[in-house]
Amino acid sequence: MAKYETIIGLEVHVQLKTESKLFCGCSTEFGALPNTHTCPICTGMPGVLPVVNRKAVEYAVKSALALNCEVATRSVFARKNYFYPDLPKNYQISQYEEPLAQNGYLEIRVDGGARKVGIARINLEEDAGKLLHYIGSREIDGSLVDFNRCGIPLLEIVSTPDIKSPEEAYSYLTTLKTMLRYLEVSDCDMEKGSLRCDANVSLRLAGQKELGVKTEVKNMNSFKAIEKALEYEVKRQIGAIEGKERIIQETRLWDEKMERTYPMRSKEEAHDYRYFPEPDLVPLVVDERWLEEVRKTIPELPDMRRQRFIKEYGLSEYDAGVLTAEKALAEYFEEVAELYTNPKAVGNWVMVELLGRLNAANKDIRESPVSPPQLAELLGLIEAGTISGKIAKTIFQEMFDTGKSAKAIVEEKKLVQITDEKEIGKIIEEVVRENPGAVEEYRKGKENALGHLVGQVMRKSQGRANPQLVNRMLKERLGRSI
DSSP, X not given: OTTEEEEEEEEEEEEOOOSBOSSSOOBOOTTOOTTOSOOTTTTTOTTOOOOOOHHHHHHHHHHHHHTTOEEOSEEOEEEEEOOOTTOTTSEEEEEOXXXXXXXXXXXXXXXXXXXXXXXXXXXXXXXXXXXXXXXXXXXXXXXXXXXXXXTOEEEEEEEOSOBOSHHHHHHXXXXXXXXXXXXXXOOOOGGGTSEEEEEEEEEEETTOOSOOOOEEEEOOOSHHHHHHHHHHHHHHHHHHHHTTOOOOOEEEEEETTTTEEEEEEEOOOGGGGOOEEOTTSOOXXXXXXXXXXXXXTOOOOHHHHHHHHHHHXXXXXXXXXXXXXXXXXXXXXXXXXXXXXXXXXXXXXXXXXXXXXXXXXXXXXXXXXXXXXXXXXXXXXXXXXXXXXXXXXXXXHHHHHHOOOHHHHHHHHTOOOBOOHHHHHHHHHHHHHHOHHHHHHHHTTOTHHHHHHHHHHHHHTTTOBOHHHHHHHHHHHHHHHO
């Protein structure tokens, strides 16, 4: 592997979170019945005229600014001509020679360090439809087409070919997804087709400047699948070069089950699409005033927020990274931290107890049945000594299951921590009488025996006895016995 240098470029298509399509008023709602969100414009009927969706342009500009790009004051839509059954116009409206934005970068983290990956261009384009294949089916022997996706607004983000490994590609994609979700321009849901990625891969001998022949890899439905596909393709190309085979410029598909790529078609050059300016759309002009208005809407981005969490809340690099991975999660943490002033404790409860249960229930942080004020109240009860940490976890589970407050559950189930020394003393006496063996072991210097006795006291008190008080009182009791 050290003999060769891997060169990867990624083309990411992101569906913008608008309510209507890029050039018409049809809905972008996911999951509608086939061919119900269509009109003469998005199905390419003769004589219709497209009109640009201003919100889609705003989201595109917002993304470009966040990715440190130069936004063009004037960009031009073009027709990309090709025939495919899911493209009713036989051309796709995109941008080619004069895209919306160029020359940006995204900072990624790899092996504990940071480096910049270039963004070559960002452009707007419309999506094609979707083919549904029923080859060999009893009901239908053939393919059907759903035109609902025709005209869906896409943002194409093309990296420069300087990603050096599949691991870096994975880091780039996860970082990009987090940023776009922070910007609230897309939900980036790969299962719904809101984010798709094609990868260009080539190899060259270490130290050479000239790029090798590239292959394009498609049909990858997760970031992990992209990483695996790239790992396979790099090994395949090395094997071919070492075996004196010629690398062919082609498009290859990833087979998830077989974990290999296979040829689909020879790769087209740009001139094969016969690009020319879209005659029905005027050039897209973004003036300085609008640019500044959009710039003001950019929120605190993930990297900035992560650094602030480390500095302001004293969190570790890892904890800050987890808590800022989603904008809604970071906001949840901050809301709790404002109400309960021990951010490390808040972070632990959010990451371990809350996220653990949300993941098990396949829920998002925005669907949390435990609100930030409710979690802050629970932590306050622990700090006040009203309940123990162990009881708190039981209470939290019920809060998650029922949506009730911690205080209500404590009162309802009489879970207030026992701090009365007389009451705890009675339980200790019972435990000492019932466990003479453990008492004798502790007298002989075996500290573990004390843990057993504490456990018995906690069991008899149903976890309600204050554990620190139990420890102290047991030591005093056993000390007097000696």
